[in-house]
Amino acid sequence: MKHLFNLLLSAFIPAAAWAQSGSPAEPVTYIGGEICNPRLHEGGFRYAIGTENIQVTRANRTRPQTSDGFGWTYNHAPNMTYWNGRFYLEYLSNPKDEQQPPGHTLIVTSTDGRHWEKPVVAFPEYKAPQGVDIPKPYYGYIMHQRMGFYHAPNGKLLVVAFYSHSYNPFREGGIGRVVREMRKDGTMGPIYFIRYSSHAQWNASNTAFPFYTSSKDEAFKAACRALLDDKLKTLQWIDEDRGLDGFYTLKDSTNRLEATSYYHRRDGKVVALWKWSYAALSEDEGRSWTTPVRVPSLIMAGGKQWGQRTRDGRFALCFNPIETQPYRYPLITMTGDDGIVYDSIGVVHGEVPPRRFMGENKDFGPCYVRGITEGEEQPSDSNMWLCYSVNKEDIWVSRVPLPVRTTWNGPVKDDFDDIRPGAPIPNWNVYRPAWCPVSVNENHQLCLADADRYDYARAIRVFENTRKATISFDLMVEKENDDPFEIDVTDRHGERVACLRLHGGALKLNGQACGGYQTGQWLQVKLTINGNQISYGSASTAALHAVESVERLSFRTGEYRNLPDRHTPNQDPCPPLPGCDEPVREARYLIDNVVIK
Known part of the structure; x- marks a missing residue:
């Protein structure tokens, strides 16, 4: 009778309800039970003890020489890496609004992660070849990137980004992925396209930069080929170009997979993470994937999600743990022992300063978090390094000591x-x-x-x-x-x-x-x-x-x-804060x- 009852019950309960933690139905899970208090900037969580929040660039419209030299106030989507004894941080920048032209990508470097030099342009404003018009309904060129750096097997460091059209940089709005070499002396090589959008007819004859195969640098071309063959690294590109040519091994039937990050769990399986709590598994290094699912215990909206194995042998997930899209705070880290089960939350960045410059879709708080991707060179310290933007205006990094602790014992x-x-x-x-x-x-x-x-x-x-x-x-x-x-x-x-x-x-x-x-x-x-x-x-x-x-x-x-709080108007037009x-x-x-x- 009991067996019959279970059979009948299983007919009415969705399969996901029987999901086992770590399985394709629930690749990761959070069991700590804490949820965000939306009234507090720090969310009501304990702090990750010893974390240092460091402002890398402070947007300045009228005194640009104190910032990036341009005075642009939309700064967002940072990526970071460590190579040859130096931190590198890449971010995109527009004059004031999200996905509104013009746009370019900047790089800023540091020897210790705590003191940063002035940004320099890595990828300038796009200038189309003569006779190439902007296709309708687009009206300008911008940058968009989900990946910033690649450490090639031959020792080369590649810097990558994505040129596209405004207002929509995805699919038909994309032009293509560009790449250049970062040299050890701090100079950069020529800019090339490494992959064109598969949704439009772009090629070397109608774009502003040559294709990478035209380079005479054989080591550079070998580094580019290695990147194109790396199914995990290039999965970070999937939401900008869905790969109509079959380039990606993951099939996204949801069209919701955005901003890939990934790591290897302790059992060797690869976990891929996306915005909106999506996750999937691969047992063959990204050549095939389970069906992406929304993880019910990970509460988030459209801010990025980051996951990694940390230097102490444990694992961390980092994101904004609340489902309010324009109000992305606090930034937290979840930690666990095996890359499957996470049981503790610690605040990484719990401050939300006033947004000094109004702009389109400039969400409040620290968001779009990224760290140093696995397989890349790591600094010799015992910290987790994270980068993100605050109010989509200023660029920050955080140095999080390992192991992550949230409680203190003793005097x-x-x-x-x-x-x-x-x-x-x-x-x-x-x-x-x-x-x-x-x-x-x-x-x-x-x-x-x-x-x-x-x-x-x-x-x-x-x-x-x-x-x-x-x-x-x-x-x-x-x-x-x-x-x-x-x-x-x-x-x-x-x-x-x-x-x-x-x-x-x-x-x-x-x-x-x-x-x-x-x-x-x-x-x-x-x-x-x-x-x-x-x-x-x-x-x-x-x-x-x-x-x-x-x-x-x-x-x-x-x-x-x-303030700002979850009721502060996000898109009401207003002038810059006086004297900011x-x-x-x-x-x-x-x-x-x-x-x-």
Whole structure:
């Protein structure tokens, strides 16, 4: 009877409901159970401890010499790699709107991933040959790319991108994939097409650059052929050109597979990941694939999804864990042991600054995350490196220490004496825009500075989760501007229990006056947390929010912000934020001897 019941039940329940984790019906799965709190920029998740957020380029329309030299304010779709002792980051750029001409692709490099040089043009604005008109209904040329770099077996580094038409760069709107060599001295070779769109009649006679086979550099041509033969690398191209000529081994009946990333699980199978929670498996290195499916436990919208095996032998997925398309925050990483089951979430980037320049489809938050693709050269450190754009305006990278940890055990005693000036700050989560540096100075003090009227510097120290805590540190307001300095104590979800605010010589605890300070003099601060009662000196007050426990100490060179939020208009026309291209008078704060017990 039981057997008969099971047969009848199976007739009415879809096969996906019986999916086994790791099977073609569910290639990966998340079992942690946490979901995003849409009210908070950090989503209510714990932080990936020690992550450093670094602004690579800050868009500047009226002072372009401080940014990329062009003053364009739509900057997006970064890709990164590491080669010959240097980081390379490629991103596309338009004057103000998504997929609106003109467009070009820039490259910026760094020796350490933390300090970046000025961008240079890798692929310029497309200039069609004389007599070649823009086909209707298109009206201009732009760039679009899902892949940036290829490490060839012969040691060559290829830089790739995709020329297309505006407004739709896909299928018939595409022209083709271009390639050039990045040389070890930092110069680049000539630009060639490596593959034309299979949806239109483009070839060497009607496009702006020659086909790669015309090159006289045999090593370069061998590198191009190796790329074209690599079924995993070229799968990253599938949504720009669906391959009417049979170029791709994966058949996409959904037309929804966008922005491929992939990695090998511990069992050797390849997992391919796409936007909108899609995934598929290959057991033969990409020569064939299972039917792509939407993974129900991965919640996301149209921001990119990234997966990789990390240097510590574990696995990570990175994406925006919420189904709101124009509001892509926070950026998180999920981690697991086998590349199948993921059980922990940590925030990589939880800040959403104001968008300074309105533009078409400039979604709020850190999105379109990419890392260093497997099989490519890796830096010698023990970090996961990620790149992404914020508000589709500024380009950022994050350095995520491995293994990824989200909780702290034991006391905290940080005097910064063993940290070389300017070096990474162990166990601190650092958010540093270009005009808001965070560093350890020559006196081995933590220094937060701020000259940005619309952003701030921030440093967070996670400590052991507790109901009672004594937090002490030394603080100097070296100089200040119009913004306050705020010290928050929060619970694991980011709910603020205490806010100590310094500005204009006055101290306030949760809005109540509690003393003063003098610029240029050290102040010894001691905060006591006892459940939902907060004390500083003789002042005592109730918590801002009732919580079960606390576990984060935050220093910030500006006021707490929760805007933009999920109701902030995304496409309402508006002028640039006043004065956003000009730095303000710098504020500077020093912190030392942080003790939490």
